[in-house]
Amino acid sequence: MSSRDAAARIEADEAEQADIAAPAEEKATSSAPAPSAPPAFVPKPLPIQLLYALTSVTAAIMQGLGTSLISANLQQIAGPLEATQNEASWLMAAYLFPNVSLGLFLFKVRTQYGIRKFCELAIIPYVLISLAHLWVNDLSLGIALRFFAGAAAAPISSMAFLYMLEIFPPEKKLNVGLCMALIGLSLSTPIAGLVSPSLLDSNDLQGLYMFELGLALVVFGLIYILPLTSPPRAKVISSMDYFSYGLLAISMGCLAVFFTMGRLYWWLEAEWLGWVLIGGIVAGVLVTMLELNRRNHLIDIRWISSWEIVHFAGVLLVFRMLLTEQQTGAINFFRQLGLFNEQMTGIYWAILIASIVSGLFCAVIMKPGREAAIHLLALVLIAAGTLMDSYSTVLTRPEQMYASQSLIAFGSGLFLPPAMAVGFAAALKKGLTYIISFIAVFLFTQKVGAFIGSALFGTFVTWREQYHSAILTARLLPTDPLVVARINQYVAAYSRSSPDGMQHTVQGTSLFATQVRQQAYVLAYNDAFFATFLLAVGAIGLLLLNVLWNHRHRVLPAAAPAQPA
Numbered sequence: 001m002s003s004r005d006a007a008a009r010i011e012a013d014e015a016e017q018a019d020i021a022a023p024a025e026e027k028a029t030s031s032a033p034a035p036s037a038p039p040a041f042v043p044k045p046l047p048i049q050l051l052y053a054l055t056s057v058t059a060a061i062m063q064g065l066g067t068s069l070i071s072a073n074l075q076q077i078a079g080p081l082e083a084t085q086n087e088a089s090w091l092m093a094a095y096l097f098p099n100v101s102l103g104l105f106l107f108k109v110r111t112q113y114g115i116r117k118f119c120e121l122a123i124i125p126y127v128l129i130s131l132a133h134l135w136v137n138d139l140s141l142g143i144a145l146r147f148f149a150g151a152a153a154a155p156i157s158s159m160a161f162l163y164m165l166e167i168f169p170p171e172k173k174l175n176v177g178l179c180m181a182l183i184g185l186s187l188s189t190p191i192a193g194l195v196s197p198s199l200l201d202s203n204d205l206q207g208l209y210m211f212e213l214g215l216a217l218v219v220f221g222l223i224y225i226l227p228l229t230s231p232p233r234a235k236v237i238s239s240m241d242y243f244s245y246g247l248l249a250i251s252m253g254c255l256a257v258f259f260t261m262g263r264l265y266w267w268l269e270a271e272w273l274g275w276v277l278i279g280g281i282v283a284g285v286l287v288t289m290l291e292l293n294r295r296n297h298l299i300d301i302r303w304i305s306s307w308e309i310v311h312f313a314g315v316l317l318v319f320r321m322l323l324t325e326q327q328t329g330a331i332n333f334f335r336q337l338g339l340f341n342e343q344m345t346g347i348y349w350a351i352l353i354a355s356i357v358s359g360l361f362c363a364v365i366m367k368p369g370r371e372a373a374i375h376l377l378a379l380v381l382i383a384a385g386t387l388m389d390s391y392s393t394v395l396t397r398p399e400q401m402y403a404s405q406s407l408i409a410f411g412s413g414l415f416l417p418p419a420m421a422v423g424f425a426a427a428l429k430k431g432l433t434y435i436i437s438f439i440a441v442f443l444f445t446q447k448v449g450a451f452i453g454s455a456l457f458g459t460f461v462t463w464r465e466q467y468h469s470a471i472l473t474a475r476l477l478p479t480d481p482l483v484v485a486r487i488n489q490y491v492a493a494y495s496r497s498s499p500d501g502m503q504h505t506v507q508g509t510s511l512f513a514t515q516v517r518q519q520a521y522v523l524a525y526n527d528a529f530f531a532t533f534l535l536a537v538g539a540i541g542l543l544l545l546n547v548l549w550n551h552r553h554r555v556l557p558a559a560a561p562a563q564p565a
Helices: 003-011 013-021 024-029 046-072 074-078 090-113 115-135 139-165 170-185 188-225 239-265 271-292 307-336 341-365 371-389 398-430 432-475 481-493 501-559
Strands: none
Touching: 046 074, 046 090, 046 139, 046 170, 046 188, 074 188, 090 115, 090 139, 090 239, 090 432, 115 139, 115 188, 139 170, 170 341, 170 398, 188 341, 239 271, 239 432, 307 341, 307 371, 307 398, 307 432, 307 501, 341 398, 371 398, 371 501, 398 432, 432 501, 481 501
């Protein structure tokens, strides 16, 4: 199915979904006329189109800042809340618990009650919760509000998609429209790094929350003056959907918490981590058993477990793990060297510009049949960037990573739109249930998968740091003249601060040990960057094998000579 055909289905999907979702006996007894088709696409004036695009980008940035502002400023946030960094990380875990799955159920809500009403009502809780954050000065209250903020932000990402797709005709929704919408969703991380220093300097933690509130008020106003076209509504929600979604939310939420907090409290040290994982697995098994025995599925487990969808999910999951190098690895590498957001402004700008340019470039070149070539180019760029980063030293600064991080950001902007267009087109062939199942796969790979990748990357760095620290410590003997000379230099540097010679020795030795550990971390990050490079090379190899396999099975049967009757 081409993107043109898939986009045409978007314009009339609710009209068909009413027939798909209704039980057979309900169709037989219902005498209500079938809903009419949605009106034909009417182009909007250019100023109105720009306002719709502004609404989409602002909403996308706003929902992404929910986690980006916290992760980018964890050290600065922990202080005002009188918490450790591990305790402050619960702000992210609480936000993610409802956020990773709620978008799935909201698709049905949007179908049943209409897009326009959905958008106008969905923004109100977000504004109210953002306003309530201004009075947060306690960790427990902050965690509770972040939980509700995660739930309120769940519909915002779909809202960003809808407003961007609104301005494009059907034949361009799944290429140009999709690329434009995904540009906005990729901007929250660099923007959080750029605006955080000034916001924290002006009003500490409240400055971050005021920025979120300001964006929410802007989006609130734009939504009410720019209504979306609402296709005919259809009754698609059944009573069992609430129970199925409850189990699914518990499963995905527990996995998000486990992978977010597991590295911080360490996987085998905290007993409660095991219970969280068990809860997620049990809830996932229960929802699978329930959905396999339902006639009207919330998600189609059999379709999700088919080879085509498993392959699609695996591709997206590998892609999210590759992007961990940029979203977690490079930024945390500089923080380990003692740099703050103020000193990383240049690299955030490089990522921001590369993300925008890659989205525009993808919109120009993306056509049906080019997905494999675009993915190959994206993987080559990511592999080149990660290989360049694997040669870092303690003297590496953001300026040395402008090129490599730009390559990775450009590759990430090329990868997701073709994959999403292909998956969504496959789901559109089947109907409403399969669209929801596709959303479930997409949410899991992009949201839970992001934190699985971050957890694996951070765990690998910690393991390699211990390995390199042991080797470096074993080689730096106290009888080595070079070691003694370096420690004496550090001791002499502290001699002007106080007359206590013993204190000078302790401080100099401590500084030497800190630098040894910093060297170990640099080597560990280089190992992680190189491991990401190997993963990208492996993905390139599998992609080429898949292309050759498909080409052989398409070409050879067609080229075979006809057999005599």
